[in-house]
Amino acid sequence: MKFFFKYGIIFIMVFVLAGCGRVAPKAWSYTDTAMGTVIHQGIYCEEEEIARNFSQKAMEELEHLEQEILSWRLETAEVYEINASAGSEEGYLLSKEMGALLWDCMALSEASEGAFDIGIGALVRLWDIDRWAAQAQTGVYQVPSEEEVRMALQLCSGQIRLEADRVYLPEGMGLDLGAVGKGIALTKFQSLLEKEEAISGAVISVGGSILTYGKKADGTNWIVGITDPFGTSDYIGTLSLDGQWCVSTSGNYERYVEVDGVRYHHILDPATGYPADSGVSSVTVLSENGMLSDGLSTACFILGPQKGMTLAEKYGVEVLYILDDGSIILSEGMKPYWTQREQ
Numbered sequence: 001m002k003f004f005f006k007y008g009i010i011f012i013m014v015f016v017l018a019g020c021g022r023v024a025p026k027a028w029s030y031t032d033t034a035m036g037t038v039i040h041q042g043i044y045c046e047e048e049e050i051a052r053n054f055s056q057k058a059m060e061e062l063e064h065l066e067q068e069i070l071s072w073r074l075e076t077a078e079v080y081e082i083n084a085s086a087g088s089e090e091g092y093l094l095s096k097e098m099g100a101l102l103w104d105c106m107a108l109s110e111a112s113e114g115a116f117d118i119g120i121g122a123l124v125r126l127w128d129i130d131r132w133a134a135q136a137q138t139g140v141y142q143v144p145s146e147e148e149v150r151m152a153l154q155l156c157s158g159q160i161r162l163e164a165d166r167v168y169l170p171e172g173m174g175l176d177l178g179a180v181g182k183g184i185a186l187t188k189f190q191s192l193l194e195k196e197e198a199i200s201g202a203v204i205s206v207g208g209s210i211l212t213y214g215k216k217a218d219g220t221n222w223i224v225g226i227t228d229p230f231g232t233s234d235y236i237g238t239l240s241l242d243g244q245w246c247v248s249t250s251g252n253y254e255r256y257v258e259v260d261g262v263r264y265h266h267i268l269d270p271a272t273g274y275p276a277d278s279g280v281s282s283v284t285v286l287s288e289n290g291m292l293s294d295g296l297s298t299a300c301f302i303l304g305p306q307k308g309m310t311l312a313e314k315y316g317v318e319v320l321y322i323l324d325d326g327s328i329i330l331s332e333g334m335k336p337y338w339t340q341r342e343q
């Protein structure tokens with residue numbers, strides 16, 4: 001992402017210098033924060049006002065998504081209400097949108113043999129992941145005790161029951177949709193962009209998930225940089241993409257704390273209650289669907305390359321693994337898009 005925006009800025013400078021009187025769309029860029037992460041928007045259109053109005057609409061959409069739908073903290077959100085209904089006999093009557101999303105999540109949970117688990121709320125709270133910054137944490141952090149992890153794990157281990165448009169959670173269970181929220185946002189942006197005839201192309205990143213849409217002014221492909229998980233350079237390689245794609249990366253460097261030399265990251269293994277230890281530093285998934293790219297990047301991280309590749313194939317998405325030993329594994333279909341950075 002950092003990579004794109006360095007280049008994004010270069011594109012903008014080029015168009016500002018050479019753009020006067022030209023018909024080719026210009027590139028406008030905006031940076032904000034929402035959903036606890038950084039949002040970059042690069043919008044290609046003639047008029048700055050159109051780009052600015054779009055970027056504001058996109059931010060309002062994100063606010064709506066967080067406040068009305070996804071948050072487990074805000075009383076106004078549907079996830080909060082679902083969690084508050086845990087243990088009740090009548091369950092919770094879902095909105096159409098949430099119903100569809102939960103069915104998709106449950107299918108992914110089953111296909112990943114429980115590695116992807118939206119019923120993991122109690123563990124996410126225990127580890128206090130949402131307070132971790134999008135980089136190494138400073139200050140004191142108390143690692144949960146084994147007993148605390150065991151107790152939180154028990155609250156996650158019950159069955160989520162979905163029946164048509166109703167969900168029933170066992171007492172104490174809490175949903176957490178952090179693994180798919182950014183991907184869902186990308187699909188919302190895509191719908192907004194499809195209504196904007198004056199916008200010919202866009203690239204929008206929400207944390208580790210990126211939407212590419214339409215064309216750049218010069219017709220060349222979108223270049224998406226894949227972060228170097230070891231931090232030795234900005235990016236480890238690039239994906240060259242044409243048109244509309246969703247690219248999601250789950251990495252052990254995105255949100256973590258380090259205590260006594262041990263890194264605790266934000267992708268938890270529901271089998272143990274601890275951060276997943278699958279030998280993986282990051283996984284990138286390429287799909288036309290944001291919920292799938294985001295959900296599968298999290299699932300594939302926990303499963304590791306062998307099972308993760310099989311899962312990706314089942315869903316018809318492409319995947320790129322960077323392992324802790326530095327090796328890179330790509331699905332066959334990912335290879336044409338990928339260029340590794342020369343050392």
Ligand code: AMP
Nearest residue numbers: 115116117118178179250266267268298
């Ligand atoms: P991502 O960055 O997309 O891989 O999502 C990580 C986020 O998903 C975490 O911050 C948690 O909110 C949530 N999460 C962590 N572990 C899991 C898991 N095993 N299944 C589903 N969601 C998870």
Ligand code: MG
Nearest residue numbers: 179294295298
């Ligand atoms: Mg994810």
